[in-house]
Amino acid sequence: MARIGYAMRGAAQGGQSVGADALVALSGFAPPTLHALGARAASGLSRRLFNLVVTNVPGPQVPLYAAGARMLEVFPVVPLARGQGLAIGLTSYDGTVYFGLNADRDSVSDVDVLADLIEQEVADLVETTREG
Numbered sequence: 336m337a338r339i340g341y342a343m344r345g346a347a348q349g350g351q352s353v354g355a356d357a358l359v360a361l362s363g364f365a366p367p368t369l370h371a372l373g374a375r376a377a378s379g380l381s382r383r384l385f386n387l388v389v390t391n392v393p394g395p396q397v398p399l400y401a402a403g404a405r406m407l408e409v410f411p412v413v414p415l416a417r418g419q420g421l422a423i424g425l426t427s428y429d430g431t432v433y434f435g436l437n438a439d440r441d442s443v444s445d446v447d448v449l450a451d452l453i454e455q456e457v458a459d460l461v462e463t464t465r466e467g
Contacts, residue, residue, distance in 0.1 A: 386420035394428040
């Protein structure tokens with residue numbers, strides 16, 4: 336690594352770009368070794384094994400009641416696993432499909448934009464099927 340750093344500083348000071356083949360020649364490393372170093376460095380960027388879960392759970396297609404009151408809507412909430420960015424849940428109830436978004440605001444700060452876009456696209460799909 337010290338040899339690569341020294342050579343890279345020299346190339347940067349001279350205004351030269353360095354290709355992958357030059358890096359391999361500089362260090363005497365084989366490409367798999369460089370790949371392993373890169374993978375090890377990249378793994379430190381995130382502890383996430385996955386960052387999105389999408390699930391669909393069919394619900395009852397008949398109205399449900401609680402203490403005589405009819406349930407009008409149902410919105411799924413999928414819990415976030417540690418380090419997960421976004422969970423999207425879909426469910427159906429009484430002939431309608433509902434979706435719910437649960438997001439880590441630090442990694443998906445514009446989840447409201449995603450919700451709006453989903454609503455727009457579903458409306459477009461419904462309109463397209465009515466036209467056809």
